[in-house]
Amino acid sequence: MPKPDVDPTVTLDLSVDRSSPVPLYFQLSQxxxxxxxxxxxxxxxxxxxxxxxxxxxxxxxxxxxQAIQSLVDKGLLVRRRGVGTQVVHSQVKRPLELSxxxxxxxxxGQRPATKVLVNTVVPxxxxxxxxxxxxxxxxxxxVERLRLTHGEPMACLCNYLPLGLxxxxxGHLESTGLYxxxxxxxxxxxxxxxxxxxxxxxxxxxxxxxxxxxxxxxTMARTTYDDTGRAVEYGTHTYRPARYSFxxxxxxxx
Amino acid sequence: MPKPDVDPTVTLDLSVDRSSPVPLYFQLSQxxxxxxxxxxxxxxxxxxxxxxxxxxxxxxxxxxxQAIQSLVDKGLLVRRRGVGTQVVHSQVKRPLELSxxxxxxxxxGQRPATKVLVNTVVPxxxxxxxxxxxxxxxxxxxVERLRLTHGEPMACLCNYLPLGLxxxxxGHLESTGLYxxxxxxxxxxxxxxxxxxxxxxxxxxxxxxxxxxxxxxxTMARTTYDDTGRAVEYGTHTYRPARYSFxxxxxxxx
DNA sequence: TAGTGGTCTAGACCACCCT
DNA sequence: GGGTGGTCTAGACCACTAG
Numbered sequence: 350m351p352k353p354d355v356d357p358t359v360t361l362d363l364s365v366d367r368s369s370p371v372p373l374y375f376q377l378s379q380x381x382x383x384x385x386x387x388x389x390x391x392x393x394x395x396x397x398x399x400x401x402x403x404x405x406x407x408x409x410x411x412x413x414x415q416a417i418q419s420l421v422d423k424g425l426l427v428r429r430r431g432v433g434t435q436v437v438h439s440q441v442k443r444p445l446e447l448s449x450x451x452x453x454x455x456x457x458g459q460r461p462a463t464k465v466l467v468n469t470v471v472p473x474x475x476x477x478x479x480x481x482x483x484x485x486x487x488x489x490x491x492v493e494r495l496r497l498t499h500g501e502p503m504a505c506l507c508n509y510l511p512l513g514l515x516x517x518x519x520g521h522l523e524s525t526g527l528y529x530x531x532x533x534x535x536x537x538x539x540x541x542x543x544x545x546x547x548x549x550x551x552x553x554x555x556x557x558x559x560x561x562x563x564x565x566x567x568t569m570a571r572t573t574y575d576d577t578g579r580a581v582e583y584g585t586h587t588y589r590p591a592r593y594s595f596x597x598x599x600x601x602x603x
Numbered sequence: 604m605p606k607p608d609v610d611p612t613v614t615l616d617l618s619v620d621r622s623s624p625v626p627l628y629f630q631l632s633q634x635x636x637x638x639x640x641x642x643x644x645x646x647x648x649x650x651x652x653x654x655x656x657x658x659x660x661x662x663x664x665x666x667x668x669q670a671i672q673s674l675v676d677k678g679l680l681v682r683r684r685g686v687g688t689q690v691v692h693s694q695v696k697r698p699l700e701l702s703x704x705x706x707x708x709x710x711x712g713q714r715p716a717t718k719v720l721v722n723t724v725v726p727x728x729x730x731x732x733x734x735x736x737x738x739x740x741x742x743x744x745x746v747e748r749l750r751l752t753h754g755e756p757m758a759c760l761c762n763y764l765p766l767g768l769x770x771x772x773x774g775h776l777e778s779t780g781l782y783x784x785x786x787x788x789x790x791x792x793x794x795x796x797x798x799x800x801x802x803x804x805x806x807x808x809x810x811x812x813x814x815x816x817x818x819x820x821x822t823m824a825r826t827t828y829d830d831t832g833r834a835v836e837y838g839t840h841t842y843r844p845a846r847y848s849f850x851x852x853x854x855x856x857x
Numbered sequence: 858t859a860g861t862g863g864t865c866t867a868g869a870c871c872a873c874c875c876t
Numbered sequence: 877g878g879g880t881g882g883t884c885t886a887g888a889c890c891a892c893t894a895g
Binding site: 626665666683686 | 864866
């Protein structure tokens with residue numbers, strides 16, 4: 350026996366549709382990812398070599414490489430020169446992404462609700478002006494929301510946005526998240542700078558969140574940028590730590 | 604005038620060394636990144652098209668694309684079909700990476716110090732056994748360290764590691780970080796799962812960190828995996844929120 | 858030594874964006 | 877319509893790993 354293990358991809362009936370507008374490399378990476386997801390490709394198994402896989406699918410090697418590389422970038426596969434490409438053992442579940450609290454909660458089946466406390470326009474103070482790169486004193490949107498799950502307060506979300514990007518309808522704000530509103534308005538989110546910390550609740554914060562004054566709160570301050578580099582949102586959020594924590598997976602930069 | 608702006612890369616004297624073992628695409632991406640870093644390529648400026656750049660450098664287009672793509676992945680460039688490749692306006696400084704607290708502090712010039720409180724071997728409890736994927740009750744390393752900056756406590760780091768991976772010398776632990784020790788032992792870190800939260804300090808924690816009982820603490824629990832999928836470390840850390848917060852930049856998954 | 862991934866080339870056609 | 881990036885091909889040589 351020259352090989353103790355058989356290439357597990359041969360039993361997978363991978364195939365690509367050349368008439369589809371979906372890129373070939375993407376079709377392949379999706380099929381491989383699905384196979385890993387539902388266990389057809391088990392952790393640790395060695396994929397067959399790229400050349401042979403390319404030949405079997407009628408693709409060129411660079412195309413197959415592009416498909417595999419995208420899964421390596423997601424942390425699902427590991428390449429070893431001289432060895433081969435292997436399915437990673439550990440479960441990679443949630444890579445850290447720029448998602449909204451609302452979407453996270455909804456995806457977790459938590460049925461989030463939002464109560465808009467403030468929705469107005471104010472002159473930007475120094476901190477806000479600096480974060481949004483607007484002149485100090487110029488007008489910006491100010492939105493303050495209470496996020497609830499199961500009818501109980503979970504977080505208080507205080508946000509500032511430049512004027513003119515978005516029309517901030519209170520009804521919309523109560524039925525969805527801010528990021529979804531921005532994406533719907535044609536804003537392409539690009540990056541965000543975040544700081545996560547903790548501190549004691551003030552009396553006003555405790556009142557709003559149903560905690561005691563001085564109770565520990567989890568805090569997050571964030572500035573979000575679109576793909577032109579404009580700051581499109583600055584927010585300071587406070588979370589009840591018994592009801593919320595930040596959970597995510599990191600990949601090592603190679 | 605057909606073009607209001609001139610391709611800013613022409614004045615950059617980009618060049619590649621074909622005798623170098625460094626990949627050509629990497630040489631190019633480094634030069635472009637350096638040019639962005641020190642302002643030779645200003646935010647918003649449009650790079651010349653890939654074909655022309657390839658011709659000028661004597662490279663093929665895929666090689667140039669690979670260089671550019673790596674900077675797009677880092678968030679430094681944005682590509683627009685039909686338009687061109689642009690330098691992002693906002694400053695991308697610290698992408699979130701799996702770095703050690705020790706290295707972070709050292710890079711920030713904080714001169715970190717470590718005091719090893721516990722360095723022993725214990726049977727794994729249920730939580731630790733689950734995190735490290737070892738049988739409950741099997742022996743694991745247990746290390747507890749106090750991290751100080753400027754002579755003041757900043758965090759308490761409680762870690763568990765499987766036996767046999769590393770020799771945990773107290774002297775080494777006090778002079779560097781755990782991740783650097785692991786990398787030095789030939790372990791290839793691959794990913795980590797983290798949860799960041801907050802809670803009130805217990806009396807013992809308050810004593811160690813120089814806080815009051817019930818004071819807010821920032822907490823982090825993390826399991827780190829190597830590239831074979833083995834869990835190589837599980838840790839629960841507590842931070843003094845006045846002295847530490849998690850700061851990082853996120854890129855939107857495309 | 859044989860096999861793997863890592864890199865590179867010189868073309869090609871298409872989809873999209875702006876004018 | 878002209879220019880851009882997005883995708884794809886069919887080869888090639890090299891570096892590293894294992895047996």
